[in-house]
Amino acid sequence: MYNMDKLYEAVEAKGHVCVGLDTAIDYIPEKERLRASSEAEAVLAYNRAVIDATLDAAACYKVQIACYEELGLAGLNAYAQTLKYLRGKGALIIADIKRGDIADTARRYARAHFQGDFEADFVTISPYMGMDSVEPWLDWADKNGKGAFVLMRTSNKGMKDFEYLELKDDAASVQRGQGSRRLYDAVGDKLSALAEQRKGRYGYGAFGAVVGCTEQDEAAAIRARRANLFFLIPGYGAQGGGAEDAALLLRQGNGGVVNASRSILMAWSAAGLPTGGADNAFAAQAARKAAVEMRDAIRTAAAKR
């Protein structure tokens, strides 16, 4: 059984929310920052509180390693401890590492993030250098079900610089009546072919794609053409996308998880502060409320389609 199958089942049971643990130090209530022995300790304690409060409202957790690398070795220790804590709770973990390197190096990265201190269930991968930077990770799908989301069509402004560029039409694509492809279509075509080779019990490949909230027509077209790709969908909440936008990238009510980081981690700052200021318990309850509301909003939007 692939981890992607487990993720499908988690979505069925708990909804589409992926809690993004992009825990910046200034997301944490001041009281807790002062109490902690170090920034890394404060981050870890905050993560534990948020995880405990959101377990039944989240399909999975995405941990953005940059937030931990930023704090050096102590930060990476907090990263390892966060993953360990999530594993102990039986939660599915996406390591948002966006690694992308070839052959031997990709194999090393896979060993780094699919076992040992930094073991996760899924990683994110950057495809720029080509499929030899993606394929070595796939051995782990066969071996122990590990999965990945490869960057395809992201929702940042700079997406237009390269991902969105139109390619010179190849005859085959014109024959299929698809017109000219964009770079992200070329990536998608390769990923669809990979997914076909390692297809799980719910019709999705062991490896999926990162596809951000975007224009309605484009989102619908992407979803229609990529039936066998499970999507990791960023751009919700603080980045501007809403439940309706995210729902366009789902398929029969599943087929994707929707990441929100700041809107969950910082929900406490928008709530009426308690006497004595916010602490982790207060912040965790606000995070829970935000995750539940997001879950329900996406379920409602998905049901309408």
Add this chain to the structure above:
Amino acid sequence: MYNMDKLYEAVEAKGHVCVGLDTAIDYIPEKERLRASSEAEAVLAYNRAVIDATLDAAACYKVQIACYEELGLAGLNAYAQTLKYLRGKGALIIADIKRGDIADTARRYARAHFQGDFEADFVTISPYMGMDSVEPWLDWADKNGKGAFVLMRTSNKGMKDFEYLELKDDAASVQRGQGSRRLYDAVGDKLSALAEQRKGRYGYGAFGAVVGCTEQDEAAAIRARRANLFFLIPGYGAQGGGAEDAALLLRQGNGGVVNASRSILMAWSAAGLPTGGADNAFAAQAARKAAVEMRDAIRTAAAKR
């Protein structure tokens, strides 16, 4: 003064060799592996020996972080210690991390790798998500001279999958008589423009590009069109490129460093083994000899052009 200017001067003084510290555990003589208290310790001790032996024959060192991430927290400690050792020797360091993420996340990665435990002089960056994943790093060029090499045209087989795809001609490019661009040309165009904005004293921008050894005509064309980009050139030695191939990507005898990893780190295995087997001192001398021969071969090839 940008670090890229320092690298230019290092090439003038010491030649074009970039020693790649992709130190896999099986590159290290067995005797030393058994002697060390851990794999990470063995890697660090090996690095120190190789660094000491190659300092005057190398323009810089490239440290492939995947080799260290693979060993978990202990490995990243060895990574940090390797960088610290190099800094102590005054060597220029390229952190081969190929990070690529947007906005806030890119700023976090920059703080992770341009200061603190993992401080390096240069990083490598993957451009897939667009220029908003590159530009945040540039603040550090203004602040303290830091530099980067952005993946442009690599030398791996999978390069053909995306980097090499032809783009639909835009009118401007056709007018300039350049015909249709490939994806890597689009990346190069953006990088050339960036380099023009932050140009150092030798005509090269603070940020350069990763360009691998390739066909002669293509290499000459890339070099001609990218006069203001300093190149990090992989693919030498074990990956098949030779001194003549590398020289095609140089410009007036400078403008690039050429990375070799395995052919330097593993040079000892091709030498006649001493009685009692190889140790780090023996391996380091073999590494030195390989680096010096490589330096001389590239200088000779560059002088012929």
